[in-house]
Amino acid sequence: METDNMEKIETPSAAEEKSKGMAEKDIKKTARLQLVGKIFVQIGLYLFLTVMAVIVLFPFYWMLISSLKSVEEYNALRPTLWPEQFVWSNYSMIFDPTKTGGLDLGRMFLNTVYVGIVSTILSLIVTVLSAFALSRLEFRGKNALFAALLATMMIPGELFTVTNYITVVNWLNWGNTFAALIVPFLVSVFYIYLLRQNFLQIPNELYLAAKVDGTSDLKYLWRVMIPLAAPSLVSITILKMMGAWNSYIWPKLVTDDSTYQLITVGLRELGTRLSSNASSPNFPAQMAAVVLVTVPLLIVFIFFRKYIMRGVSRSGTKG
Amino acid sequence: MEKTKQAKTPLTKMEKKIRAKAIFNRWKAWLYLLPALVILGLFTVWPIINTLRIAFLNDYNGLMEVGGATFSVGVKNFATVLKDPSFLTSLGNTMLLTVITVPVSTMLALLIAVALNSIKPLRRLLQTIFFLPYVTNSIAIGMVFMAMFNMVLLKGHEPISLGIINTIIEAFGGTRINWVNAGSSKVANMVVLIFYIVWNALPFKILVLLGGLQGVNKQYYDAARVDGASRWRIFWRITVPMLSPMIAYVVITGFIGGFKEYTSIVGIFGDRMGPVGADGSLNTMVGMIYDSLNDGSQGIASAAALILFVIIFIVTMINLYVSKKKVHY
Structure with missing residues (x-):
């Protein structure tokens, strides 16, 4: 682009032959210098980005290769960068409670999937109904209600946790139940907000036309609004699933029976049990469990990259 | 009628x-x-x-209240929190981690975003790579960081394995450091935590800043280039001011997130919140709330949560005040 500019400057010059030749030479020289400079800058940029990318990727690489090493190889004074032989049994081992110090990780995986699916479905229903009311229906106090909902987003979640713990465990007696893991987080003001914004983009004429035709609200919602708002709904689904998969603090507070425990709690406990055994800490098995928790999320990310990034850039915080 | x-x-x-x-x-x-x-x-x-x-109910306990107990009104819970020696430790740890990780991660994210915005081939691939830490479980990857820095100690003394980070350090002629094991120094622990928290915080910041960069009008850059401004000058005089609303956004959310730091420490050190033999040395404000909750002292946990809320509120107000003066909309 810069060379183009140079040529444009050069053409209208009507000076004498000699000086023109000099100028041309000069300009070509500076253009070449600029090009060289540009190439150097590009090389520098790629170098910087590559180094950063390697740092970002390294923990993933380390987790994968460590999960396939034998305990002896892992414990070598200087770790090897590639497993001498692949020990796949690290992966089967973590599903055997007799080898994990009594932890039933398989059960915890199933619990997490169950809680994730049920809470996502219920959450979607509640979110769609509220977003519909807040975007399409007219009622007194609508704006005040919406503002009040948004205001609750500013309060840190830790403030809710203490009372919710008392409500769920002491009053509702929900300790060690799936309800305790699902119900308190069914409604997210952020999801309602996200979906409401999407619903508002759908022209109101469609709704009025449907009303004239005598279509019921629910039918209209199902046939028109939900398909048109599909991208937001996909974002919400994925963020909600990720939330269930990664949740640690609340599940740890309200469950201590492995029948109801979620995978992240089990994973942390596995880490403690497998490394506290001082005579033979088993890091490869630990890393195998970490891989099994991490990889599903990475696969989901690769397929739904667009939706995740869109949701995240608006949400502000993790989880 | x-x-x-x-x-x-x-x-x-x-x-x-x-x-x-x-x-x-x-x-x-x-x-x-x-x-x-x-x-x-x-x-x-x-x-x-x-x-x-x-x-404000002294020594409140939910289970006792269900059983019909009543509690006197007072500020004893707040006094208990403020007098607890672990409060100062937790507050200090939280502030230190926040004050270091927010500027470091914001600066790095800004550099990466600008670099990503100035290249064409491989941009999408690199963008995806830089987002990967976001879609991870903080506990799980914390355990990986622990494994990377950890030395495997035989019977708790001589290391039988140095861990990959120490191996890399020795390969470059450095000396091994006890990062996370029993007897490790707090400075070493903090370095590991900062490294992990920055690693974890980058994706969101890069995403927001890159989104901001793509919205900057190209004419500003063309004009600057015609004027012969250097890259460095363009960065500070155009890129940073144009991005200032996004920078303010990631700094404010970064501070709020920093004050709620907890799971990354649990990921690396477990819920004893410190290396073996130094339980609680790396505790944070949120960690303190959960400790009280686990002890059944829900009144104290509430007081601690309110104190945290007030701190976050004040810090956010300061942030907003500063950004009002510096941000160009």
């Missing part, structure tokens, strides 16, 4: 239906909102009120 007469005549079926529909229409919005409002009322609105209430 006419009116009363009409009202007395029995309504036809049609009229009844229309009237019922009108009533239904007036209330149906609330019907749609009902499930959300019930749950929000119980798990969001009530906690705001109740946390304030029990923070």
Whole structure:
């Protein structure tokens, strides 16, 4: 682009032959210098980005290769960068409670999937109904209600946790139940907000036309609004699933029976049990469990990259 | 006259239906909102009120209240939190981690975003790579960082394995450091935590800043280039001011997140919140809340949560005040 500019400057010059030749030479020289400079800058940029990318990727690489090493190889004074032989049994081992110090990780995986699916479905229903009311229906106090909902987003979640713990465990007696893991987080003001914004983009004429035709609200919602708002709904689904998969603090507070425990709690406990055994800490098995928790999320990310990034850039915080 | 007469005549079926529909229409919005409002009322609105209430009830315990116990009103819970020696440790750790990780991660994210914005080939691939840490479980990857820095100690003494980070350090001629094992220094622990927290914080910041960069009008850059401005000057005089709303956004959310730091420490050190033999040395404000909750001292936990809320509120206000002066909209 810069060379183009140079040529444009050069053409209208009507000076004498000699000086023109000099100028041309000069300009070509500076253009070449600029090009060289540009190439150097590009090389520098790629170098910087590559180094950063390697740092970002390294923990993933380390987790994968460590999960396939034998305990002896892992414990070598200087770790090897590639497993001498692949020990796949690290992966089967973590599903055997007799080898994990009594932890039933398989059960915890199933619990997490169950809680994730049920809470996502219920959450979607509640979110769609509220977003519909807040975007399409007219009622007194609508704006005040919406503002009040948004205001609750500013309060840190830790403030809710203490009372919710008392409500769920002491009053509702929900300790060690799936309800305790699902119900308190069914409604997210952020999801309602996200979906409401999407619903508002759908022209109101469609709704009025449907009303004239005598279509019921629910039918209209199902046939028109939900398909048109599909991208937001996909974002919400994925963020909600990720939330269930990664949740640690609340599940740890309200469950201590492995029948109801979620995978992240089990994973942390596995880490403690497998490394506290001082005579033979088993890091490869630990890393195998970490891989099994991490990889599903990475696969989901690769397929739904667009939706995740869109949701995240608006949400502000993790989880 | 006419009116009363009409009202007395029995309504036809049609009229009844229309009237019922009108009533239904007036209330149906609330019907749609009902499930959300019930749950929000119980798990969001009530906690705001109740946390304030029990923070001022001395030695409050939920189970005892269910059993019919009553508690005296006072500020004992707050006094307990403020006098607890671990409060200062936790506050210090939290502030230190936040004050270091937010600027470091913001600066790095800005550099990466600008670099990504100036290249064409491989941009999408690199963008995806830089987002990967976001879609991970902080506990799980914390355990990986622990494994990378950890030395495997035989019977707790001589290391039989140095761990990959120490191997790399020795390969470059450095000396091995006890990063996370028993007897490790707090400085070493903090370096590991900062490294991990920055690694974790980059994706969101890069995403927001890159989004901002793509919205910057290219004409500013063209004009600067015609004027012969250097890259460095362009970066500070155009890129940073144009991006300042996004920078303010990631700094403010970064501070809020930093003050709530907890799971990354649990990921690396476990819930003893410190290396073996130094339990609680790396505790944070949020960690303190959960410790009290686990002890059954919910009044104290509420007081600690309110103190945290006030701190976050003040820091956010300072942030907003500073950014009002510096941000160019």
